[in-house]
Amino acid sequence: MPELPEVETVVRDLRPALLGRTVLDVQYSRKKLRHPWQPRWNAQIRGLHITDLRRRGKWILVDCAGPTPSADPPLVRVHLGMTGQFTVATPHTPRPDHVHVIFQLDHGDELRFRDPRRFGGVTFFAHRSEVEAAMNAELGPEPLEIPVEYFRHSLRTSRRNLKAILLDQKTLAGVGNIYADEACFRARLHPGRRGHSLTPQECDRLRQAIETVIRRAIASRGSTIRDYIGGSGLRGQFQNELAVYGRTGEPCRVCQTPIACQRLAGRSSHFCPNCQR
């Protein structure tokens, strides 16, 4: 579910509530998550202070600090998968189904990881460096900081279609199905176009479209299609501004042509057959 704008919203919501907090205890359900929680981490996490909260692509990173300062401190890494929710709540708030990890915090609140489909996960790393190196090797640049030449080169040397390229986290980290479709529409490019068929100008148009769409989506706290909620439990608003995603058969906001839907890179891909070439 959550793509960059949704994950960014969760991080922004949670940051003020979590910075400086101490984890008193951790509970977890027996259900298996994508990146399995392991009981032995419990003892390691207890007593850690939360020093920062960050996002990289669709990953949430919770930086921690132990009792003694370390150059390579521990961290907790979270992925929301399709239906993940990461929220702070008071213990009085009823616990919904599918809450799989609960961090008890020192000021009484709970940090909850909920995920009905369990495609997401929570993993503890004793040393930040273990994750950073691996993640940087597997993730491309952030969509709001795409190097111009890098992006042109990535597109123009690929025989894949735009949809597949945009969804590839190694090319760009954080774009998913909604924003790939929205960016192609904004750039007036058919998602089935092959990367190598793009002119440098079209590459730049796509890059700018991605940046604009992602920026606006963050400003609207992401899109809530079904399950998504931010770190404080609020729904997103960008679903109201989507131009093509989920609008199959509805009129294009520019030319009134019915929006088409076609399977590309294994995913439903929405586009205007008239505006996008």
Add this chain to the structure above:
DNA sequence: CTGTAATCCTGCGAGC
């Protein structure tokens, strides 16, 4: 290298 399909799960809407 590319593309496709299956896989991990639960829940929901459409259609009968």
Add this chain to the structure above:
DNA sequence: TGCTCGCAGGATTACA
């Protein structure tokens, strides 16, 4: 009302 089917914001793997 109740059933089955297909599909869902992700990501990895196997196979053609």
